[in-house]
Amino acid sequence: MSSFQELIMSVILNPPDENEPLPLSNRKATILGTTITFLIASWIAVLFRLWVRFRIVREPGLDDAFILLAAMTNTVASTCVCLSVYHGLGQHMLYLGIPKMEGFLVLFYIEHNVYITETALIKVSLLLQYFRIFKAGIMRKICIGLLVLVSLWGLGFSIVGWFPCFPVRGFWQRTIGAKCYGFGFGNVQSFIAMFKAHSASNMVLDFIIFLTPLVLFRTPHLRVKNVLAMTGVFAFGAIVVSTSVWRLYSIVAHRAATYPYLDITWFSPTMVILTCIEINLALICASMPIFWPVIEKSFASILVSYELEIVEERVDDHGLAYELEHMRDREGSVKSSATSTRELTQHDDEDGDMARKVYTVGLDPLSEKARTTGLVTDVRSKPKPKWEL
Template identity: 65%
Template sequence: MSTYEDLLVGMLRDPPPRNEPLPLSNRRETMYGATLSFLIVSWCAVIFRLWVRVRVVKELGWDDAFVLFAQLLNTAATVVVCLSVEAGLGQHMLYLPMKDFTQYLTLFYIEHAMYNTNTALIKIALLLQYLRIFKAGAMRWTCIALLVLVTLWGLGFSIAAWFPCWPVAGYWDRTIAATCYGFGFGDVSSFIATYKAHSASNMMFDIVIFLAPMVLFRTPNLKPKNVIAMVGVFTFGAVVVATSVWRLRGIVETQGATYPYVDFTWWSPTMIVLSCLEIDLAVICASMPIFYPLIEKSLSAIFVSYEVRVVEERVVDDYGLAYELEHRDRAGSLKSNGTSTRELTVGDEEEVLAKGGRKVGFSVGCDPLSEEGRGGGLRTNVETKAKPKWEL
């Protein structure tokens, strides 16, 4: 059974080149640029989500609380990653001063524990969001079952990540006597197996959770714009799954940053950056369905308009003349206009019909075949637009 010390001895026997060129993933600008850029975008999505829930829908829920908590934890983890870059992330750990390497292990312990907790929090937030949609039936019970499984899964791996050694300081200070297991590197085989188990199960839950709402495509009379919007959200979810798969692949290839030799600061940058991006993308994906309908509605108000017009024409005698004069406009008709963007509409019947509106004509109180009926009666023109597209 190999131990941490055995791997260090092997690295000292065959040390890596001191001046080895840095891969793109190990450069500071790459790590800073990728993590901070996506963090800003994810915060924009969270703020927009909360604004819609507070100011528009006026209905905050537990899913919003979990998304906000996950994003706060994600921000703290990203800050710790940036600090770990200054402590030596991206460099060969053999050539780091012992003080810097101890600081790096301390920072890595914090960011890794946060990541393990955050993977569960964002999945719980998504499942709570699904429960808003599925009010009854098999899908609701499926979401509840997944919620229980994810909670237990996240609790187990979070405990393993926050308490990998006893005392905990034994994780970053290998000079003190400590009992370590799993992520704590008690031995190489259990260390690698724990990392693979978490990454593989994380990927599996990602796939199941992001595929669960696919049942919505079976909704009768689903509008084309609904389909496009849902495909967009699920495509974004597929990117999250792909990021999780990419991270698992890196862990398998480097055996948890221990192959071909143990070098945590050199082999870890890609996996650490992908961990940050995975949470960022998951937060964005969780927020998209909340604010997309508002964007779609706003775009419809700009580019699409509708008009409802009622035209009333009657054959009147002297007794009804006063009534008609009171209720007619200058053109001799009574009109009601309900247009949200009136300046963008022409208002003629031909254009409305060309846009898919309807014209309904009928007469009341006279024979439609008589001369009187041909010249008057009650005619009603109703011009409408289709229902809002984001309705399932």
């Protein structure tokens, strides 16, 4: 078994090239740009979700509380990643010096364990969200079972992550002789095995949770529009799972930043970037089903499918008294609603050609007077060009 100190000594005896060109993933611009961009995108999605739940449908729940907590912890982790860039992330560990290395390990300790915690929070939020769909039956029982499993999984790995050494400060103060295990790097085998175990189990749980709602595709008479929306959400979930697989591959390839030699600050940037992308995409994916229908409906009300041309022609004006005398409510009268857009979205003919409707207001359209007097309203409608607002 190899301890942390023994691996450090082997690196000192065979030091890496101090002037080695930085890989793209190790550059400051790459790490900061990716982390900050995805963090902002995920917060936009979460805030949209909360706005819909609190202001539109007015049905907030525990799933919203967990997703908000996950977004907040994700902000803490992302902040630590950004600060790590100024404490050696992306550079060779051997040339950092002990004070800077300890600063990096403190930040790594926080960001890594926050990541472990928030992965569980997001999964719990998704399962609580499924409870709104599956009110009873076998699917609800499956969701309850997954909720118990995810809760125990998250609690177990969080304890191992937050207490990797006794005392805990032994994680970053490697010279005090603390008793460490697992993520605390008591030996290289247990350190690598713990990273692989968490990443692999996280990937499997993501896969199961994102597949669970596929049963909704069996709903009879499901509209094409809903099928496309659900397919989009699942495709987004597939990207999250793919990112998790890529992260696991990175951990295996470099043996949790210990191969071909121990250099956590040099080999971990790829894993750190993939972790940020995975978490932020998961937050967006968990929020999309909540706010997207509202956005889609808003676009539908803004983009008008027909343009109307109204022409009024008075054949004989008998004055207001005549209109009031003959005005009556009958079938065929023109009625409109200020809040309805149904009339703007229905097609009057299948070919999309000009549709013409003529209404005579205030007179019997079959009477002799209708041809010589009264108000004639000519409404012409035609499909509006798709590119024109």
